Amino acid sequence: MKHIIWDWNGTLFHDIDAVVGATNEVFKPYGVAAFDNDGFRAAYTRPIWVAYERILGRTLREGEWEVLDQSFHDHYHRLMLSCALAEEAVDCLRTWAESGRTQSLLSMWAHERLVLKAAELGIAEYFARIDGLSDGGAPGGGKAEHMVAHIESLDVRPSEILVIGDSIDDAHAAQHVGAQPVLYAGGMTSHADLAASGFPVVDSLSKAFDFAG
Template sequence: MTHIVWDWNGTLFHDIDAIVAATNEIFQPYGIGPYDIEGFREVYTRPIWVAYERMLGRPLRDGEWEQLDVGFHDHYHRLMEACSLAEGALSSLRAWDEAGRTQSLLSMWMHDRLLGKVGEFGISGHFRRVDGLRTATGGAKAEHMVEHLRALDLDPAKVVVIGDSVDDAHAAQHVGARAILYAGGMTRRSDLEGVGVPVVDSLSDALGLV
């Protein structure tokens, strides 16, 4: 493998505390929660509206998804300011560079916010390309992975995707790349293991597998 495509939220950016806290904020008026990290992982799934229906125990009403989504992001964008890079993120980025190999970043977070946060951490120089969502309707990550690798002119057979969700593995499989999943994000480990790709507990372990 000569190139890593990193995921951001829940992988390089350790924001699980902000995600759980923002979720607790929007469900407090319903008398639901508060969740701790493990409790949140038990109900979390993609798409997120399905997880919300699990929490509520009923289908979402007309307009309810939009209201919850806006509320979540309002709280998340405030709370994430206290979050930092995941343990081992910076050393892994540096080690891969020092090995003379390349890396990039593909996220389903809004592109402008992603660029700003990556810049704040001073890690932009590690990536050949940084892609986030440029439209409000993102679609599946697999579609974005196709465009990301095409823009980089990379052979998928030489690429490994490192992320924290089932979506990351599916995106890798869609393009013919390998995947390694990190259990430090939103998805419970048993769900990650069900995909059939390696699952690790640290980013340094992921780099060791590559």
């Protein structure tokens, strides 16, 4: 492989506690019992509104998704301040860079926030490109179309790209463009669900390099 496309939330950025905490705040007014990390992982899926429908046990009403999503991000942006990069993240980024190969960052988080956070954490220099969700983009949806645009901006063939993420949607996005997916079990999706998908699963970021060739 010549290039790695990293996911952000739940992969390079270990923010499961902030995500679960924000989700609990969102659903507290609905009388939903608070999730622990494993309980959240059991409910989590993408698109996110499907996960919210699982949690509520019903279809979302017109306009309800937008309200819930705004509430989630209001809480998340407060709680994420205590989160840090995943274990091995910096070592993996440095090791790959020192190998002379390239890497980029693709996230469904807001682009401006993503760029600022990567710079704040001192890792922006490792990426040939950073792409988050631009203004006007629909939050919580699938990643495939964004993966297409991201790869089109890179001078690398999809067959030479390794995509490392923590959700099955990351793997589907990689598969959609012909890249190799590897799923990291330290994020939002349970190890059991990742394994059941049939895609390669690793328990540490460094183990993902086993699939880099």
